[in-house]
Amino acid sequence: MKRYFWIAGLGIFILLLFAGFYYFTYVHQSDKLPVLGNPGHVVGDFSFTDQTGQPFTQQDMNGKVSVVEFFYTTCPDLCPRMNANLQKVYEKFKHTPGFEILSHTVNPAHDTPPVLAKYAEQYDADPRVWKFLTGPAQKIYSMAENDYLIGSVDSAHVSGLFVHSQWWALVDKHRRIRGFYDGTNPQDISKLEHDIPILLKEK
Incomplete structure (x- = not known):
């Protein structure tokens, strides 16, 4: 027995x-997300200004999980759809420590901090969580291409504006790219909402 x-x-x-x-x-x-880009790739140095007129640099990203997009306030169609979807993500995570959204204007000549602040009001965006950023145009364009790896091209034939895509980048606490999401696709947005907590739990 x-x-x-x-x-x-x-x-x-x-x-x-x-x-x-x-x-x-x-x-x-x-549940582990891949690290994207070439080995060792991280978001590099920058200095932008948010909608409250305060500076925002790469050091402010450290220790936070960031959703990154590129838009402009006078965009007639794509940006309102993207930001309506991004607002849903914001509402879900706005009280979560270590989470932020970074929306970079691709038309900084028009989108000054007061313009961005007015634009942010329609989304009830807390500037501590959802930052609308402006800065030197060429630096913003370079960041989209080379740092956040969002496929976009500089096209002078569209009112001189940088032609941005609908893609968002998900960046971890160490400024590494961990995912790309179509800001107009409900399935991608659901995946983003699934992936954010994974990165928030990472040490």
Whole structure:
């Protein structure tokens, strides 16, 4: 009888061992997001101004999970759709420590801090969480292409504006790119809402 219980106990132990191995190898690992870009790629140095007139630099991103987009306030169609969707993400995470949204204007000549502040009002955006940023045009364009890796092109034939895409970048606490999401696609937005807590839990 003792031998039977010993064999049964050993069987249960082995079963639990395999179950744990499966969980940590497949289930747990599936919640880890890849680090995108070339090895060692991080968002580089910058100095922009938010809608309250306060400076915002790369150091302010450290330790936070950031959703990053590019838009402009007079955009007639794409930007309102994107930001209406982004507002839903904002409402879900606005009280979550370590979360922020960074919306960069691609028309800084027009979108001054007061203009951005007025624009932000329609989304009830708390500037501590949802920052609307302006700065030197070429630096903003370079950041979109080279730092956030959002595929866009500089096209002078569209009112001289930088042609931005509908893609958002998800950046972790160490300024590494961890995902891209179509800001007009409900499935992508649902995935973003799933992925944000994963990065918030990372050390």
